[in-house]
Amino acid sequence: MTTRRSLRSAPADLPAPRIDAENEPAQPVGKQTLATKQKLGKPRAALIDLSNAIEKGKKNITKLGVRKGRVHRVAGQQQQQQQSGDSTQQAPRATDAQPRGALKPRAGVKRSAAGAAADGAVKKARKLRSIPTLPDLRVSVSVTRLAEGSSSTSQVSAASSSLASITSEETTGFETPPEGNSPESERAADLVSRLNAENERRASALPEGVIDFDSEAAGDIFAVPEYVNDLFRHYKEREAMCQVAPYLGTVQTDLTEMMRSILVDWMVEVQESFELNHETLYLAVRLVDLYLAQVEVSRETLQLVGATAIFIACKFDERLPPPLDDFLYICEDAYARREIIATEMKILRTVNFDVGLPVSYRFLRRYARCCKLPVEVLTLARYVLELSLMEYQFVSVAGSRLAAAALALAVHMRMPGHFEQIKATVEYFSGYSVSEFQDLTEKLHLMLGREPNPHLKTIRAKYSHQVFHKVACIPLLRQAPSL
Template sequence: MASRRQWGAGAGAVDVPAQERKGGKAATDHLLRAFFAVFFVLEGLSWRRRRRRDGEGVFLLRYVACLLCLQAAKIARRPKTTTVVAQQPPRIRRALADVSNLVNGRAALPVVNRQKAAAAAADKCRKPIKQRNENNKAAKPEVIVISSDSEKHKKNPAQRAASRRAPIQTLTSILTKCSRASDGVISPKKELIYDIDASDSHNELAVVDYVEDIYRFYRNTENTYRPLCTYMVSQTEINERMRAILTDWLIEVHYRLMLMPETLYLTVYIIDQYLSLENVPRKELQLVGVSAMLIACKYEETWAPLVKDFLVISDNSFSRQQVLSTEKSILNKLQWNLTVPTMYMFILRYLKAALGDEELEHMTFFYAELALVQYSMLFFAPSVIAAAAVYAARCTLGLSPLWSDLLEYHTGLAEPQLLECARRLVSLHAAAPESRQKVVYKKYASPKLGAVSLHSPAKKLLPPPSPVAA
């Protein structure tokens, strides 16, 4: 079929019939297929030799390159398709009708309706404003009338009370009131001038921001962990004298092993708490004391003594297995609760508030260790004994004042509340030289500890001498 030439209106292009274009395309496809068929046949015949000569990597690369060439030839022969977008007449934007750039937008409103639409839109905008104005009229603002002083006196008490502004209760004020009400020992006090924690403000371990809360917590919870002051009634084979002998011996062991003070006070607490819960035979009392000190050393000391050290000190009165078995029994009875407020914790705080010297410190600890030996001192709480020890030490050394406002603030105890316990401590001091348990007296008679036990007891706190019969 002969080809026809069609001339465009102004382009001058020749339109080749579709059947001729298809024939040329098919011939080109046949030629390419024949070329690649011959190429792959030749490659297949010599692939062993090429693989042996060039290696597998080069051969595979050549093979992949041939495949890519074949794919590129196919892509090049694909007809290019163009999308012709029908031209539309340009849109003319009309004011107040359609200001969008959408292709299929709504038609512009007639000019006749523009004024009505604008008026309707204005009415819609005015209605909420009118409603708001009506609401504002309903809630009239309160008018503050400034009156003279004479008119103020004419008001009745109800009007004056209503005019006053009620105090605002904030969460902080409520929590502060609850905190003060929960602590029975805190009452409205004078503002203290001296801050005993100012020197430790840069010491993070001193926790200056929380130290008051910590000691308030200790005072509130010390009665929860106190051993019974009447547990000797339930003991069948031991008595107060045996406990005093054991405690006196443990103080000597503690001093010889150069242990920390916290260890001694925790040891005595563990013994009393265990005896409050368990009936102990007489022959096992020393074993309980050694096991209690071993537990306290493990809790407080950096380097705790070994079990064999306690066996040697106790003259091998029991075996290693007995010590470990008793240690386990004590911990189970105490439910592994060893974090308790002891007397030593309160003494440290109260000595800081006393603003005393080293002699006052030694005298206070002398009275505290005298209290450890005596079973009758379990009647008092650890915080009370600690405060009474500071008070008795100040009385013995003749310091003035005997009890300051600073001490009363930090202990929560007034001077009359300490007299009974302080009198007992001074009585123990007076009887110490003639007592059978002299370890504490001899310990604090050494110059290393200021020889404070050699001071005369405070006569103010001693009972009056009994009249001598004629």
């Protein structure tokens, strides 16, 4: 069973063991000395392994709870640390020891054996925290080809040094490779010409008035312009396979639309408090609808289904999903651990373990990027789309069509008169004509103009904050826009 180890439980009164890399005898595989065990501390359970989850009552565990409708962190960890500070001194966090992303020493700097061993222990403790964020990465796109039949190290080095590094800086074309008669230069020139020809073919195939976003992002490896159209075409094909049929009054006889809206409002609150991705929220709501469309659920276990759906979505979308104890605590210990695990297995069997579902939020971001809309318009569209999660009337609507309607309404509210300029782009990348989502735009407009329910305040309060540009406070249109 795989476990992760922590430095927090290492006793401070023991002297650091002296490590000599040259004279230290080799240890058998799977065994550790006493000094090594004392240095690494007790094993910490893996988040994904439910059978080895963190037990209740352990010290230094920050739990999450619900008070007055809000999910908060329970204070008290700092007091425990002060009380035990005289007898036990905790090891410093790995993030305080070195700056983020500094995993290796600079070239040419020699490290002692003791320092290298200490760094190795620190790396184990901060294994999941050492992944740099996107702003920390500096990526250049390079095209490299090795000469055929080159097996020795010298031949590989010679072939690699003669290739051209192609870097894109928001241009539609590629730089011309260096001139030469070598086979490597000819191959690089042929590759560049084929890439430029592909960009020209793609641009010529676009209808008039469509923004060629993929060609402009040809050098961005995160935009993957070579595959992005195929990816979203695959998402749209899967929408028909994952469509949810209306279930209230048929499969679910004990539930109402208001109960479902309250559950989704609570799930949004959990997503905001746990600081989860937006994709996690949309996936969790989709899992709930798919499960309710096939399995009858009582109102007493509805929250259990919602919490378990978020737990599954976190495992799929989050880099570091919250542990199971946190989900038990936000439910105020109304359910046992075995109930969440059993519900997780039921949901996964119901969806046939197919968790990679297409969600409307992914389509919305794609449309906004292709139309080059500012973040204020995208945030307003996100607000409209997130409000639609609580509406039962949109359960059976395809996410790609709903995202196009939310984007069109947001553009009319934030940038009046600009929709005509991006109309062709929205139709091309969404695959729908404006007449196909005109009715959805009218329904979303009526949803925004409805009197807010006092029991459903989370989303409106969330998007009334300055962080989200206060888009919930924007005045509504007098009537639904005519697309």
